[in-house]
Amino acid sequence: GESVGLHLPTLSVQEGDNSIINCAYSNSASDYFIWYKQESGKGPQFIIDIRSNMDKRQGQRVTVLLNKTVKHLSLQIAATQPGDSAVYFCAERRSGNTPLVFGKGTRLSVIA
Amino acid sequence: DARVTQTPRHKVTEMGQEVTMRCQPILGHNTVFWYRQTMMQGLELLAYFRNRAPLDDSGMPKDRFSAEMPDATLATLKIQPSEPRDSAVYFCASGLVQGGIRTEAFFGQGTRLTVV
Numbered sequence: 001g002e003s004v005g006l007h008l009p010t011l012s013v014q015e016g017d018n019s020i021i022n023c024a025y026s027n028s029a030s031d032y033f034i035w036y037k038q039e040s041g042k043g044p045q046f047i048i049d050i051r052s053n054m055d056k057r058q059g060q061r062v063t064v065l066l067n068k069t070v071k072h073l074s075l076q077i078a079a080t081q082p083g084d085s086a087v088y089f090c091a092e093r094r095s096g097n098t099p100l101v102f103g104k105g106t107r108l109s110v111i112a
Numbered sequence: 113d114a115r116v117t118q119t120p121r122h123k124v125t126e127m128g129q130e131v132t133m134r135c136q137p138i139l140g141h142n143t144v145f146w147y148r149q150t151m152m153q154g155l156e157l158l159a160y161f162r163n164r165a166p167l168d169d170s171g172m173p174k175d176r177f178s179a180e181m182p183d184a185t186l187a188t189l190k191i192q193p194s195e196p197r198d199s200a201v202y203f204c205a206s207g208l209v210q211g212g213i214r215t216e217a218f219f220g221q222g223t224r225l226t227v228v
Binding site for chain 2: 036043045049089102
């Protein structure tokens with residue numbers, strides 16, 4: 001069936017390097033995507049979102065890229081810091097006002 | 113500081129007991145979601161409400177789970193009877209969908225449920 005999935009379950013990066021977390025989705029009708037960050041013992045926290053009519057959106061140290069041709073979403077974190085260590089989830093809204101569907105998550109570990 | 117508040121944060125109970133989890137959505141939000149998180153399944157949607165009306169509870173085992181919104185400031189998720197396989201972290205999230213406004217889902221800290 002259709003699902004939101006992640007290419008890499010774990011990612012280790014050196015402090016100061018850039019991180020790229022990837023996500024594949026299969027529902028071409030999805031019109032809205034969000035990246036969430038979840039730290040240990042906490043709920044998912046909104047990082048950045050993007051609508052399907054865009055292919056790039058930038059925030060503070062984070063950039064989300066959307067490639068609708070290959071149904072791929074990525075989160076780029078610049079100058080990764082120890083505080084960025086967490087599990088990152090991509091989520092999609094498949095149509096209208098339906099709830100978000102979450103991927104399995106990628107754990108980002110930052111090596112000091 | 114607007115936030116979604118969930119109680120209790122942790123709950124350990126014996127199999128067969130009733131469990132009630134509570135959620136206070138962000139004031140003004142009209143959409144409330146219940147998600148369950150496990151290592152195997154990730155974040156799964158159990159149910160969601162808009163303007164206190166249930167829109168979809170197809171993710172919940174109907175024989176033992178029930179979700180309600182007694183008023184706009186309280187959402188409850190009840191499991192009766194609880195089973196060990198219900199052990200998970202249960203998250204409540206809220207958002208606003210109204211006219212042209214649509215916010216993302218804001219999550220609470222979760223209730224970690226352990227059924228022994």
